[in-house]
Amino acid sequence: MADADEKIDLPQGTLDLLILRTLSLGSQHGWAISERIQHISGNALRVGQGSLYPALHRLERRGWIKAHWRTSDNNRRAKYYDLTPRGRRQLEADEIEWRRLTAAVALVLAAPRKA
Numbered sequence: 001m002a003d004a005d006e007k008i009d010l011p012q013g014t015l016d017l018l019i020l021r022t023l024s025l026g027s028q029h030g031w032a033i034s035e036r037i038q039h040i041s042g043n044a045l046r047v048g049q050g051s052l053y054p055a056l057h058r059l060e061r062r063g064w065i066k067a068h069w070r071t072s073d074n075n076r077r078a079k080y081y082d083l084t085p086r087g088r089r090q091l092e093a094d095e096i097e098w099r100r101l102t103a104a105v106a107l108v109l110a111a112p113r114k115a
Contacts, residue, residue, distance in 0.1 A: 015055050020091040029078035
């Protein structure tokens with residue numbers, strides 16, 4: 001069993017869902033998105049820059065998020081991201097699909113084992 005200090009590898013497509021969900025809580029700059037995911041997951045999920053920024057660009061190209069520059073809390077210029085109405089609809093669809101998938105996997109894992 002993994003403890004909170006062990007990194008969990010995200011299944012393909014999960015990062016997009018986590019980013020959209022994080023941005024549904026409010027506008028964030030890239031590094032803050034990563035920090036929020038790590039914090040909310042109890043340090044189990046760590047998203048590095050090499051994964052985060054390509055995902056942000058992909059979501060922006062799809063029209064699910066929009067970016068704008070502004071000054072961060074530490075007085076530096078940072079690119080902030082917001083969820084678009086289209087991104088909010090995608091998040092809702094992805095959350096439903098994720099819950100269906102995890103419920104199905106849970107059923108398989110709960111099946112009795114052969115002796």
